[in-house]
Amino acid sequence: MGDLTHSSPLPQPLTPAGRDGLAAILARPERAVIALDFDGTLAPIVPDPEQARAHPDAVPALAALAPKVRSVAVVTGRPAGVAVRYGGLAGVPGLERLVVLGHYGAERWDAVSGTVQAAEPHPGVAAVRAELPGFLDAIGAWRGTWIEEKGRAVAVHTRRARDPQAAFDALRGPLAELAARHGLIVEPGRLVLELRPPGVDKGVALVDYVREVGAESVLYAGDDLGDLPAFAAVDKLRSGGDVRGLLVCSGSAEVTELSDRADLVVPGPPGVVTLLSTLATQLP
Template structure:
């Protein structure tokens, strides 16, 4: 606890705090069946304690499509948790519901065509999953034979490069994402910060795509990496359990500081 206690205590005194959290690998372990991901009970308890803390807003920031994020987060219309899905291209707010940035019919048509072509190009490979996403698709190779995975990746990379060279490509834990929108988690943090009027932000993540947001943490903010360096985060925690402890400490310190 010694490596994060002082930064957490300092953060707890801010006037209006946004706690923004990645989901997969940060609040939930990475699993073979991505739609089966769920928070650990201790993690959910820590998140709920922050929701109840004074002048504290909790948000989930994910590369998942918003519809899938709501499923795995067990999020319903009564929730006070804000959501940023598709790396900040779509949002859910308690006061307005779904807010999605406009896209064009041509983009959606190309998305569907490329996803179908990617599925056809990898159909004979065991373990491949081409995940539909609102603004593109994801290629999952977690269950693919490691000797075969590079060839699967090459096929889909080549397909997208030929038909949609302007798309954004991101890599993560056994996934490559392709999207016709270029927002990143840095975009999501900026929009959420403005929306809630936060005077400070905590952001925690575990993957390469989270570094976009971690690099934007300013003075008074706190970036947390679940895992080991290299990272732009100020604090590293070993795993989800340690992050849950940190969040619990923050909720306790926050409630005490605001009394």
Template sequence: MSGALPGEVRAALEAFAARGRVLVALDFDGVLAPIVDDPDAARPLPAASAALERLVAGTDVALVSGRDLADLRARAAVPPQVVLVGGHGTQSSRSAAGTTVLSAGEEELLARLGGALDEIAAGRAGVHVERKPMSAVLHTRRAARPDAEAATAAALAGPATWAGVHALRGKEVVELGAVPLGKGGGLLRLREELSAEGAPVRAVLFAGDDVTDEDAFAALSPADGDVTVKVGEGPTAAALRVADPPAVAELLTTLADLRA
């Protein structure tokens, strides 16, 4: 563990825990799991997993990730009560289909995006392309810096500008969607769904580390009791900050204690 939580974080958790029905939502990479060079090797910290096991006994919990839903399920290995929202809000484990259905035009656009990113990655060691049901993703984490920068610039200046493309730039990734992407929308939809099925969700806590988490921070309202937590350094719209995944595990353990 990283030591005592900042006083303002502890105070926010105490107020949040007392609000009745709440939703705890978390990004996966860089939040529950430390960032690693190989995305397939990412796993949640044991302390975070143990805290989630305790939290789900009386609290709604969700993971909201850019990962494909099946990939998120395999890597996170969370309790079955945890709702999984993948593909930057376009997929949900609560949906029978699991994912948004693409039109014929969107399918064609997605295929073109994948091909364009393949061309950008070709000949650049460590640059690779991931296909998701709604998007194509250029990964540059394992590339030499000149290759990573050139590939990123080519993607942003090229296919990211095409009509109908929804672009997200994260840490060492450029994700190009054939449908609108955004964790904020997925998080708000989940809140509405849960509230419609029982007692209303009185507040949401969301923790994320990447620039792709900023729209989720912006979608919530700390003034109304929501809690937004940036993990790590960098500018953010979040109201609070913790240092790293071990600090997130400490935050979740503290919240589990308070909710108990």
């Protein structure tokens, strides 16, 4: 779809379930949760994850929308505090009730307290962290790869490799074996393989949060494979009949799995920001 402008009407979802979800948000916004991934959704993908920052219009859009809905939540694989910092989300008028669910829900930051609550880290992460540099060197995969320390997870990026996709494909099996030895799993993403604890994902985090706040509708926007559990969770909520949902894909040529399952596809973070801004203007 083409670029949206803030004065444009809301785009219409392509699916009946998506149109029903959007209608529910518009009808009773005080019962709606707006949940969003960070990287690739609120922030453009960049070669160095430490340089990622929210789209310049993202915070104003969220601040305009948040007071009109039950809650706005950022659901990310990053540490919660990092997402808050890179997003510029702390101390923003209008975002006094913002919640950030980091590490797939293992961490939680809320604007009310300004603090992060978290469970104890999985011991396998420390073991993998120590072993990973030598492991990559031993299999000849160190050149062009880059290790990202994520606190409760460790990620290996291949975006800087000579052939990023070939490096990604070659590493997927060996890293899965390394993760399994330490009780972890591998979560694939956009030219990144994340080694993290099992049993937590964006779907679990999203369902728990929707139930906690008593939402009747939810919009979830994401861009990567790690967002598939959240998409599945919204589908499950919708099938139960008590929660309506709208699935939004922040479009990318690198990942098609989400766009195939989305109710609505927008052109990357700029499209997400415009959707949020337009939605804010449509709500009382």
